[in-house]
Structures are given as C-alpha cells and as structure tokens.
Amino acid sequence: MAFENLLTTIENGILTITINRPDKLNALNKKTVEEIGAAIKNAESNDAVKALIITGSGPKSFVAGADISELLGLSIEQGRVLSRSGQIVFKSIESCSKPVIAAVNGFALGAGCELSMACHIRVASENAKFGQPEVNLGLIAGYGGTQRLIQYIGKTKALELHLTGDSINAEQALSLGLVNYVVPQDQLISKCLELLEKIKSKSPKAITSVINSVNAYFENNIDGFNTEVEEFGKCLATEDFKEGTSAFVEKRKAHFIGK
Numbered sequence: 001m002a003f004e005n006l007l008t009t010i011e012n013g014i015l016t017i018t019i020n021r022p023d024k025l026n027a028l029n030k031k032t033v034e035e036i037g038a039a040i041k042n043a044e045s046n047d048a049v050k051a052l053i054i055t056g057s058g059p060k061s062f063v064a065g066a067d068i069s070e071l072l073g074l075s076i077e078q079g080r081v082l083s084r085s086g087q088i089v090f091k092s093i094e095s096c097s098k099p100v101i102a103a104v105n106g107f108a109l110g111a112g113c114e115l116s117m118a119c120h121i122r123v124a125s126e127n128a129k130f131g132q133p134e135v136n137l138g139l140i141a142g143y144g145g146t147q148r149l150i151q152y153i154g155k156t157k158a159l160e161l162h163l164t165g166d167s168i169n170a171e172q173a174l175s176l177g178l179v180n181y182v183v184p185q186d187q188l189i190s191k192c193l194e195l196l197e198k199i200k201s202k203s204p205k206a207i208t209s210v211i212n213s214v215n216a217y218f219e220n221n222i223d224g225f226n227t228e229v230e231e232f233g234k235c236l237a238t239e240d241f242k243e244g245t246s247a248f249v250e251k252r253k254a255h256f257i258g259k
Contacts, residue, residue: 025064063112131167
C-alpha cells in the first residue's frame with residue numbers, strides 16, 4: 001500500500017514504518033496520523049508481518065510534534081475530533097497484537113513523544129530528546145500524553161514535564177524508565193532488530209497474550225487479573241504450547257508456528 005507521508009519496508013517479517021516529512025522534522029499532520037492508522041491496520045491483517053518498527057526519516061527527528069499550522073482556527077468541537085482521532089490511532093498501536101518498537105532517532109516532542117509512548121518498547125539514539133511542550137503554545141497534549149507519561153515515569157515527574165514544557169535527553173529518559181535502551185545512532189535500527197528477532201523466536205500467540213494482559217492493567221473498565229486468567233487459559237490450548245513444552249522436555253529449541 002502506497003502512502004504520501006510514510007515509507008514502509010518489510011524484511012524477515014519486520015515491517016518498518018518511517019515517517020517521511022523531513023522538511024517538517026516529521027511533524028504529524030492529520031494525513032500522516034491517518035496513514036499511520038492504516039499501516040497498523042494493514043499490519044494486523046498481514047500474516048507476513050510478525051513485528052513492527054516505527055521511526056522517523058533523517059538524523060535529527062523522530063517526530064518533532066504536531067503540525068501546528070493545522071491547529072490554527074479550529075473550533076472547540078473540531079479540536080475534540082482531532083484529539084479523539086489521534087487517540088484512536090495511537091491506541092491501535094498500543095493494542096496491536098504484534099510487537100511494536102519505536103526507534104527514536106532524534107526529537108520526540110509533543111505528538112512525537114506520544115507516538116513513542118504508544119509503542120510497546122522504545123529504543124533511543126543518544127541524540128534523542130523527549131518532552132510535552134504543548135503548554136508553551138497555550139495547549140496540552142491531545143493524543144494520550146497526559147495519560148501515558150504518568151504510566152511510564154510517575155505522576156510527579158510527568159506533571160513537571162507537562163507543566164514546564166521542559167524536555168529531557170535520552171539518558172534522563174532511560175533513568176526515568178521512559179525508554180528501554182539508549183544506543184549510538186548508527187546502532188539504533190540494529191538494536192531494534194536484535195530485540196525483535198528475540199521476540200519473534202517466541203510463540204506469537206503468547207506474545208499477543210502478554211500485550212493484552214499488560215494493557216488490561218491500565219484499562220479502568222477491565223479486570224487485568226481476569227484478563228490474565230483468560231489469556232493463560234487460551235495459551236494452554238495452542239499448538240505453540242504443545243511445541244514449547246515438548247521442546248523443553250526434549251532439550252531442544254522450540255519452533256513456534258503461531259497456532
């Protein structure tokens with residue numbers, strides 16, 4: 001599927017989605033958000049896709065924020081619609097049944113920080129910067145940033161970053177638990193591939209169950225413990241479980257087929 005603002009490649013079952021608006025530091029406009037949603041939906045239904053990487057084009061920016069020019073002149077209701085549509089797309093990333101890693105190759109500010117937080121794992125280059133600077137524009141985060149940042153770094157620090165508009169560097173993000181790894185920029189994609197190859201060697205059914213169960217912890221209307229019970233039970237009925245236990249007993253490497 002061809003996109004206007006995204007580049008997509010698939011190799012060894014890993015789909016790489018590159019946000020390609022380098023002249024705008026990959027700022028997210030409405031079209032780009034819609035295309036990200038379409039790419040995630042396509043990946044969910046494509047059996048050839050086992051995992052995903054989301055990154056930005058160029059050496060400076062993952063996503064530098066939202067495209068401010070699109071926000072000017074919006075009514076209250078239009079603003080609500082824009083925020084809700086972005087939240088739906090980012091939620092589709094968070095709930096994707098296949099693992100999604102954000103390869104943060106530079107600025108991840110505003111909507112960029114929100115996009116990275118919607119992914120399951122974040123790997124940052126040494127020059128990456130994270131922040132929610134919307135208050136500098138008389139605005140707040142609208143794509144889930146006020147909710148997800150708390151989940152990763154706690155209320156105290158999340159409030160500070162939202163209220164001051166300050167940004168943090170990659171090492172600070174690592175120490176706060178916002179990112180999983182910090183690597184030199186030329187090793188960013190290779191680190192993401194290393195992680196995904198390890199995850200791909202596990203049962204796809206079990207991976208999906210992990211994602212569903214962990215996400216359930218943050219859903220107000222869902223009992224996370226009960227979700228774990230249900231997902232655990234479903235895993236026992238899979239061919240992958242039979243293969244995994246047989247491989248363990250036979251002291252060999254398991255070969256999972258996702259059934």
